[in-house]
Amino acid sequence: MPKAKVGISAPSASQLPTMLAKDKGFYAQNGVDADVVSIFGGTATDALIAGQIQTLQISTKVIQADLAGADLVYIGAPVPTDRFWLFADPSISDVKALKGKRIGVTGVGTATYVSAKLVLAASGLDPNKDVTLASLTDESTILAAVQNGAVDAGMMAVSGMLKAQKAGLKELLDTSKLNVPFPSGWNAVSKKYAAAHPDVVRAYMRSIAQAVAFELQNPAQTEQQLGKFLKSDDAELMKATYEQGIAPIMQKNLALDLDAVKNALNDLSSSVPAAKTADPAAFIDDTYVKEMESSGFIASLYKS
Helix, strand or coil: CCEEEEEECCCCHHHHHHHHHHHCCHHHHCCCEEEEEECCCCHHHHHHHHCCCCEEEECCHHHHHHHCCCCEEEEECCCCCCCCEEEECCCCCCHHHHCCCEEEECCCCCHHHHHHHHHHHHCCCCCCCCCEEEECCCHHHHHHHHHHCCCCEEEECHHHHHHHHHCCCEEEEEHHHHCCCCCCCEEEEEHHHHHHCHHHHHHHHHHHHHHHHHHHHCHHHHHHHHHHHHCCCCHHHHHHHHHHHHCCCCCCCCCCCHHHHHHHHHHHCCCCHHHHCCCHHHHECCHHHHHHHHCCHHHHCCCC
């Protein structure tokens, strides 16, 4: 049985399928001895390029690496986008009222940063000129900063959203309402590795599809697995994360969306000139997801 190191780039709900596929034995069922490795931050794509890991769930770092000369490619999309909430001081009426204000995010280039820019642009604001995006450590820091007036609003995932609601902050927008696709926690490999080991990549993708099916069909068990993955014993939070951060946005067919890549390239274009002329199709290989769909494998996972 071939061995493979499968990578996770962040402890988030969107990346649960990689770990769940290991815990539930799906990799082994498909003939791969997989070891799940957590490599956070920018070094994750470096590890994928160097062959230290063979697959990875990650966001736009794949595109950034390829624009710099790498050979990485997205091969599956368990979720079409991230889901975040924008909360503000109750005195803020709407997103447009944030012009000239400060918005807390978890760092430049992070999912909350990108989501904030998408929210602002969709509301007619220029995220590079009309507001200041303040890099804060984490959601708790963002929440505290909104409460004490250090920033006027902040991007929150599910955990922050629950706390913000309880704190009486005002929800300005749920990003899922924008219907803006974006590569978030997508599966990626190097083209070189895929060409040399197509059976391993195929087995990996079948395992991810099985993990997604498990998540959608087993809420209670998934909440338990999520708590293990995120190192949390907060049952209320895990339930909310499942119901609002997983179930509504997960894709059964793992379909890759060119528009998501276009949005990512557009976001990068202000800082990476090569992004302006890059072909979105160059960053995806939908061979494996199309194969699972056409063969009936995906459908077989959802038969009662």
